[in-house]
Amino acid sequence: MSAKPRETANVGTGLWKATGMWAWLLFRISGLVLVFYLGAHILVISTSQWSEAGKTLNDLMKAFDHPVLILLDLALVVAVLYHALNGVRIILMDFGIGIKRHKIVYWVCMGVVVILFAIFAYVAFSFIITGEGVTG
């Protein structure tokens, strides 16, 4: 039996194409990225707190203020926002909400991703340029 019967089935029914395919593929990739990030996140933060007065943790957090790491952080925000909003779309579809206008629902969700990303990007770039947060 083929290793990927489901993909084959989707091709056969004409489902493995266009927007839905990309929505599914990006959902899967962002999900996998987040699983591995979550593991690293829990491990690194929990183990770095046990040094004297959290010195390892403080050094690490200082290192994370580097522009390159702030930009990587922003890339992670994209993965989180995409996964969250596409997830909202899937839950809406499960409830049958907007199922007749599912393409519009998808693009509205992507619009929300862009708007929320703009907020996070503004904070990140302000910090990279001025070295200060935006909330004081």
Place this chain on the structure above:
Amino acid sequence: MRAETVSTHRGGMWSWLFQRITAVLLIVCLAIHLIFTHIVGIGDINYDTIGDRLAHAGFIAVDIILLAAGTFHALNGLRMVLMDYWFTSRKRALILTIVLWVIGLAALGYGIWALWPWIS
């Protein structure tokens, strides 16, 4: 749409339901988490400021929900992906499920233990 429907159907009803419940919990708690770490706390995250935050019971609750819901959602999501590739038979899927539950419960126990100085 169909891709997700077929995929979730294969995972079982309870895993489908809990994936949705944890998704909603994660959206709420992750929003709080990201606002306080990325937007409010950017550049000012260290042992002391994290300690101040964790002095509030609300943040402890958010962190524990993130830990539990995040672990379940992540490992169940990983399970759904892996069941599409090598763990396709019922027997392999069962072994995968058991292994992931052991990893998940160990991670949850470890996470609570690591948070314990702030809980107690």
